[in-house]
Amino acid sequence: AQSVTQLGSHVSVSEGALVLLRCNYSSSVPPYLFWYVQYPNQGLQLLLKYTSAATLVKGINGFEAEFKKSETSFHLTKPSAHMSDAAEYFCAVRGGNTGFQKLVFGTGTRLLVSP
Amino acid sequence: GAVVSQHPSRVICKSGTSVKIECRSLDFQATTMFWYRQFPKQSLMLMATSNEGSKATYEQGVEKDKFLINHASLTLSTLTVTSAHPEDSSFYICSARDNVGGGIREQYFGPGTRLTVT
Numbered sequence: 588a589q590s591v592t593q594l595g596s597h598v599s600v601s602e603g604a605l606v607l608l609r610c611n612y613s614s615s616v617p618p619y620l621f622w623y624v625q626y627p628n629q630g631l632q633l634l635l636k637y638t639s640a641a642t643l644v645k646g647i648n649g650f651e652a653e654f655k656k657s658e659t660s661f662h663l664t665k666p667s668a669h670m671s672d673a674a675e676y677f678c679a680v681r682g683g684n685t686g687f688q689k690l691v692f693g694t695g696t697r698l699l700v701s702p
Numbered sequence: 703g704a705v706v707s708q709h710p711s712r713v714i715c716k717s718g719t720s721v722k723i724e725c726r727s728l729d730f731q732a733t734t735m736f737w738y739r740q741f742p743k744q745s746l747m748l749m750a751t752s753n754e755g756s757k758a759t760y761e762q763g764v765e766k767d768k769f770l771i772n773h774a775s776l777t778l779s780t781l782t783v784t785s786a787h788p789e790d791s792s793f794y795i796c797s798a799r800d801n802v803g804g805g806i807r808e809q810y811f812g813p814g815t816r817l818t819v820t
Contacts, residue, residue: 623811630706630795630811631746677745690736690797690809692745 591620591680593693601701606650606665608696610678613659618682620661621690622652625675634676637661648672673700704730706798708812715786715819722782723815725796731776732798736809737769740793752779786819793817 594609612618619638623631635646642654652663661678678693705728715721725735734753738746750766752758752773760766768790770782779798783790796812 628793628814628816630708630813631797632811633808636808689748689751691748694745697743 590691591678591693593676593678593696595696596694597697597699599699599701600668602670603667606663606668606672606698608663608676608678608698610652610661610663610693611659612661612678612680614680616682617654617656618680620652620654621679621681622646622650622661622663623677623679623692624648625677625695627674631677634663668698668700670700670702673698704728704798704800704808704810706732706796706810706812708794708796708815710815711813712816713818715817717787717819718785720782720784721786721817722780723794723796723817725779725781725798725812727777727798727800727810730798730800730810732779732800733776734799735773735779736797736799737771737779737781738795738797740795740814742793746795749781783817786817788819791817791819 590613592611621636622634625631634650635644637644637654645651650665675695675697677695679690681690707726709724737749740746749764750758750760754776758771773779793814793816795814797809799807799809
């Protein structure tokens with residue numbers, strides 16, 4: 588079955604440091620990939636998405652992600668972390684072996700940002 | 703961007719009662735709506751998918767008689783948790799998508815409803 592794996596349930600960085608959140612997908616057919624952010628007791632907000640156009644995708648709040656087919660990865664990065672980036676981040680996949688209806692989420696990575 | 707609202711944001715109910723959660727797309731027509739359940743510090747688990755005017759498609763392991771989903775209009779879907787039990791306590795999130803025009807349409811998420819069953 589289609590799935591995404593997020594390595595690391597927690598990632599801690601200092602303010603101003605590089606943010607790297609990892610996501611790997613499993614699919615024989617390249618899917619559509621998404622990164623969402625969730626703040627406490629809130630719904631999900633789309634950060635960015637890959638839909639088979641450019642492999643380097645820029646999103647909101649300074650985040651970007653690169654689709655690497657050879658590594659089946661879609662890691663999320665931000666050059667300089669802000670305190671406001673502290674939240675839960677979910678990688679999600681749609682399409683590929685799953686079909687176009689379902690959005691399947693990874694287990695999430697909590698980003699902690701220290702001053 | 704498009705907005706999806708949920709009501710109520712929080713609800714507390716007694717065991718054995720039923721509770722209804724509403725999900726509305728405010729500025730677009732949601733041909734497909736999704737209901738997710740999220741346990742504390744865990745990911746979102748898809749419960750069911752509904753297309754306007756059709757019966758919902760439930761994921762494996764989700765009791766359709768317990769979690770009643772109605773998607774009677776293009777802007778409203780409801781989830782009714784029947785005969786609620788404490789183990790039904792969770793954060794429920796709806797999502798809506800406009801499928802008109804084909805392609806990869808974005809899913810928009812509601813703010814969630816926290817259900818506590820006492």
